[in-house]
Amino acid sequence: xxxxxxxxxxxxxxxxxxxxxxxAPAGARLVTVRTLGRVTVPVAVDCVVVSxxxxxxxxxxxxxxxxxxxxxxxxxxxDNCSSDxxxxxxxxxxxxxxxxTSNRGFAAAVNQGLRGGASPWxxxxxxxxxxxxxxxxxxxxxxxxxxxxxxxxxxxTDVEGTVYPSARAFPGVFTALVHGLLGRVWPGNPATRRYxxxxxxxxxxxxxxxxxxxxxxxxxxxxxxxxxxxxRYFMYVEDMDLCFRLRQVGWxxxxxxxxxxxxxxxxxxxxxxLRSIYHHHxxxxxxxxxxxxxxxxxxxxxxxxLVLVIRGVVLGVLTAVSSRR
Numbered sequence: 001x002x003x004x005x006x007x008x009x010x011x012x013x014x015x016x017x018x019x020x021x022x023x024a025p026a027g028a029r030l031v032t033v034r035t036l037g038r039v040t041v042p043v044a045v046d047c048v049v050v051s052x053x054x055x056x057x058x059x060x061x062x063x064x065x066x067x068x069x070x071x072x073x074x075x076x077x078x079d080n081c082s083s084d085x086x087x088x089x090x091x092x093x094x095x096x097x098x099x100x101t102s103n104r105g106f107a108a109a110v111n112q113g114l115r116g117g118a119s120p121w122x123x124x125x126x127x128x129x130x131x132x133x134x135x136x137x138x139x140x141x142x143x144x145x146x147x148x149x150x151x152x153x154x155x156x157t158d159v160e161g162t163v164y165p166s167a168r169a170f171p172g173v174f175t176a177l178v179h180g181l182l183g184r185v186w187p188g189n190p191a192t193r194r195y196x197x198x199x200x201x202x203x204x205x206x207x208x209x210x211x212x213x214x215x216x217x218x219x220x221x222x223x224x225x226x227x228x229x230x231x232r233y234f235m236y237v238e239d240m241d242l243c244f245r246l247r248q249v250g251w252x253x254x255x256x257x258x259x260x261x262x263x264x265x266x267x268x269x270x271x272x273x274l275r276s277i278y279h280h281h282x283x284x285x286x287x288x289x290x291x292x293x294x295x296x297x298x299x300x301x302x303x304x305x306l307v308l309v310i311r312g313v314v315l316g317v318l319t320a321v322s323s324r325r
Contacts, residue, residue: 044071045136045217047123048113049095050106051079051086053271054127057264058086062093064130070137074119077127078109086127106213107229107238114228122223126214128264129156138259139217142205150222150251151243153211154259155203164263165196166212167255170244170291177304180284180311208255209247213239215261222251235276237283244291273319281312 047065051058058077065073077090080103090097098113114122121140125131135154143149156166171179171191178191186192216239226245229238243253288304289297 044119045073045121045123045140046114046117046119046220047073047075047125048110049075049077049090049125049127050109050113051077051082051090051127052103053082053084053086055082055085055089057128058089059093060130061125061127062090062095064132065125065136066094067133068131068136069134071140073123073136074117076113078113080104080109105231105234107233107235108231111228111231114223117220120220121217122220123217124213124215125261126263129214129261131215132260132262135259135261136217139256142254142256142258143217143219145205145254147207147252148250149254150218150246151211151253152217152256152259153208153253154215154261155255155257156212156214156261156263159262159264164212164265166214167196167208168210168212168240169195170209170240171195177307180307203257205254205256205258207252210240210243210253211255213242214263214265222246225249225251232286233283234279235283236280237287241283241287241290244287273323274316277312277315277319281308284308 049058049061062075062077065075075095076098077086077095078098078100079086079090080100087097087099100109100112104112110124123136123139131154139152139154142152153166156164158164169175175191175195178189179195182189183192183195226242226249228242230241230245233241246253285305285308288308289301292301292304
């Protein structure tokens with residue numbers, strides 16, 4: 001008998017189907033569970049991919065995970081109520097699929113997919129990203145070079161090979177204000193260079209403040225100590241917030257260019273740009289109030305909030321006008 005709150009699924013291993021009990025998280029139905037690769041290899045990494053109308057991107061993403069060597073990767077795709085074939089595509093590529101009945105947001109979906117796992121490592125990868133062969137192993141190796149490494153991010157490029165600044169610094173008051181105001185019109189300004197961790201060359205391993213959630217690997221001990229992502233961030237800024245909280249409890253974040261991820265990027269923002277602008281600025285405001293020094297928060301907090309609100313409104317208006325042309 002299947003107990004209350006449980007669903008009966010199948011585990012497909014080498015073509016043999018057997019019954020298996022798995023408890024579905026609240027608000028989700030567990031569609032299927034499959035293993036990737038041979039079951040004789042110990043599971044080393046639990047990977048979560050959050051999909052939202054990502055059917056076109058998932059095949060390359062999931063193949064890149066299946067092609068990793070020297071490590072066994074078990075993939076869970078958490079689908080945030082897609083209207084396309086994301087669920088079917090993920091199933092066809094052997095992923096464990098959790099299909100939500102509403103869009104829970106990126107942070108909540110990642111936590112959902114990693115909850116209850118047993119592997120000593122957790123990997124987060126965007127559906128429109130693909131990790132180069134050997135990438136997972138390189139990220140894992142980066143944690144063994146001394147210190148208490150709690151998060152590692154790879155070198156990130158677009159499909160043309162242009163490097164994206166995925167390793168960044170926590171923005172202080174000056175950096176946040178100048179980057180927020182001038183980052184789009186003067187990308188090379190000193191504040192934006194500082195924010196983009198300009199002290200690191202693209203091929204140098206080093207400690208940074210935070211790395212992009214497009215792809216990050218963490219020891220499960222670090223992930224669970226801080227409770228994963230803060231689910232009050234719907235999308236954007238949750239990665240910076242995570243690394244900030246890791247630092248507060250003694251974990252370091254490292255940039256490892258020996259691992260490379262190709263990231264298409266911008267899918268969600270292009271589909272619903274106004275929503276993306278809203279969540280980005282809302283997340284930035286939340287993070288500023290969390291990270292600002294207590295002694296100047298009462299003064300700089302309202303100022304930073306005002307600047308970010310004005311910036312968000314201006315960008316929203318410009319985006320709405322340009323979309324009507």
